[in-house]
Amino acid sequence: KRLANANPQAYEPDLAQSYNNLAILYSDTQCFNEAEQMYKDALEIFKRLADAYPQAYEPYLAGSYNNFANLYMTTQRFNEAEQMNKDALEIYKRLANANPKTYEPYLTDCYVNLSYVSILTKQFTLAETYSKEALEVDSTKHIVYSNLAAALLFQGKYQEAEKIYRQYNS
Numbered sequence: 535k536r537l538a539n540a541n542p543q544a545y546e547p548d549l550a551q552s553y554n555n556l557a558i559l560y561s562d563t564q565c566f567n568e569a570e571q572m573y574k575d576a577l578e579i580f581k582r583l584a585d586a587y588p589q590a591y592e593p594y595l596a597g598s599y600n601n602f603a604n605l606y607m608t609t610q611r612f613n614e615a616e617q618m619n620k621d622a623l624e625i626y627k628r629l630a631n632a633n634p635k636t637y638e639p640y641l642t643d644c645y646v647n648l649s650y651v652s653i654l655t656k657q658f659t660l661a662e663t664y665s666k667e668a669l670e671v672d673s674t675k676h677i678v679y680s681n682l683a684a685a686l687l688f689q690g691k692y693q694e695a696e697k698i699y700r701q702y703n704s
Contacts, residue, residue: 547591550579554598557605566609573602596625596640603647612655619647630671642672649681653688661685676702 538545557572577598583591599622606615623644630637645668652661665682668675679702686695 546579547583547594550576550583550594550598553579554601557601561605561608566605569605570602573598573605577602592625592629593637596622596629599625600640600644600647607647607651612651616648616651616655619644619651623648638671642668642675642678645671646675646677646681649678649685653681653684656688658685658688662689 535549538549553572553576557569557576560566560569560572577595580591580595580598584595599618603615603618603622606612606618623641626637626641626644630641645664649661649664649668652658652664661681662685665678665685668678669682672678679698683695683698683702686692686698
């Protein structure tokens with residue numbers, strides 16, 4: 535912190551990454567309040583850096599949103615998890631347009647996470663939509679098929695769900 539205060543341009547990225555790493559440690563040890571505070575601190579810095587240097591720091595900002603979403607999923611704060619995933623998704627869409635090979639896997643993961651949150655919150659039509667979006671980006675991830683089939687099943691679309699399950703398991 536002292537170094538970042540003295541020379542923000544040089545040390546703020548390292549400070550944000552330290553906050554992020556501490557948040558992961560706190561989350562892993564179920565110190566969720568401390569993890570949330572560290573993620574907030576990291577996110578604040580990455581937002582500022584991404585505003586000033588988008589090409590360099592937007593990936594870190596999206597990663598912070600994603601980490602925060604995972605914390606909120608763990609603590610069953612699904613509305614917050616959904617919003618953090620949407621914020622990450624917005625950035626990953628832009629990044630994937632410019633560099634698909636690097637960022638499409640992250641984009642797919644965001645869609646998968648949003649689909650899962652939608653299933654948990656009983657928004658099955660939305661879960662289906664997110665799963666289909668994920669399939670458009672990457673049709674090789676099995677979790678996408680699983681989420682899609684679950685969303686279809688919960689909507690009473692049994693034949694479609696069975697077809698997906700059979701394709702997925704063959």
